[in-house]
Structures are given as structure tokens and as C-alpha cells.
Amino acid sequence: MGISKYAQKMIFSGVMKLKEGKLKLSKTRAIILPTPFIASFLEESYEENGEEIFDFMFNAGKNLAQDTVERIAKDNNMGKREFLSKTIDSANLLGIGKLEIVRVNFSSEVLEVSLSDSPLVEELGNSEISEDLDRPFSLFLKGAVHGIGQEIFDKEVDSEYISSEFMGDERTKVKVESI
Numbered sequence: 001m002g003i004s005k006y007a008q009k010m011i012f013s014g015v016m017k018l019k020e021g022k023l024k025l026s027k028t029r030a031i032i033l034p035t036p037f038i039a040s041f042l043e044e045s046y047e048e049n050g051e052e053i054f055d056f057m058f059n060a061g062k063n064l065a066q067d068t069v070e071r072i073a074k075d076n077n078m079g080k081r082e083f084l085s086k087t088i089d090s091a092n093l094l095g096i097g098k099l100e101i102v103r104v105n106f107s108s109e110v111l112e113v114s115l116s117d118s119p120l121v122e123e124l125g126n127s128e129i130s131e132d133l134d135r136p137f138s139l140f141l142k143g144a145v146h147g148i149g150q151e152i153f154d155k156e157v158d159s160e161y162i163s164s165e166f167m168g169d170e171r172t173k174v175k176v177e178s179i
Contacts, residue, residue: 028071035120038120039120039123043128057143058139058143061141061142061146061147062144062146062150063143064147065143065148066147066151080106080152081104083152084101087148088100097115097117097121098115100115109178110178111148113174114173115171115172116170116171121138124166138164138172146174149178160174161173162175
């Protein structure tokens, strides 16, 4: 499998920089971690902090989304549609699963995103922690979609799960609407 045209553009434009010992995404140093490590970190965090981990995950996703809009969309004068498309491409390139825009309507200010085949959901689904949870563990995704919705609609938004791969559905769907 070759590098997508978008990945090439990210590398050649300087949005993504690769060199020995360093990976940068939009001028920010980044790392890529194995899924079992991330799952283990989340499990340990849940065991130590209980339900607070859900707020942390949501806020981390929301903050990352807002930072991404600032560093990528605004710094590169991207329109909203182009930014959404490139964000989805980037996330898929980084291996989070198959992320897709199900629906976006700028007039009614609605955004719906789906994620399937998530390696993290698969890893967490095989862990003991999944037996104790009665809600999705993918609040990071919900927070990220929430944050992107706030930024592209430039308003407060409400976000909700429509379905959750972690809870047994075919895919995770998150819907965001302006309030």
C-alpha cells in the first residue's frame, strides 16, 4: 500500500515531518503508540480514577480537536469542508480505524461521524474492564467530534452517541448539533 496523495501533501507541505527520532504533526511533536499500550493505560487509569476517566477522555478529545483546528485549518486558511475531509484522511492514515463523515450540514449545523474497525475498541473489548462498563469507552472520539463541531459551527454544540462499536454495534456514530 502506497502513501496517499494527502499524506504526501502533508509531508511535502511541512504539516507532517518525518525524520529519524522525530515525528511532527502541524508543528507539534507526536508519537505513535501500540494499541495494547494505549488500552493498558486506559484500563489502569479507569482502575485508579473510576468514572473520572470518562470526563478526562472527552475533554482530551475536545481540546485536541480545537488545537487541530487552530494549527491546521486556520494556519493554512482551509475552508470547513476541506478541513473536515483532511482531518478524516489524517485520522485514517494514523490507524484509528475507518473514520467517515456520515452527514454534515452547515445550514442546520449538524455533523455526524462514524468509526468502525477501531483497533482500540477491539483491544479494550478483549479486556476485563469491558465487562464492568455500561457505556462506551470511546469518549475521546465523542470529545473530538464535539470540539470540531464547536469550531466549524462557531457555536456551543450538543453531542450524543447514536451507536457504539464498544457496546456491540457495528460502528460508533457520534452526532453533534449546535444549541
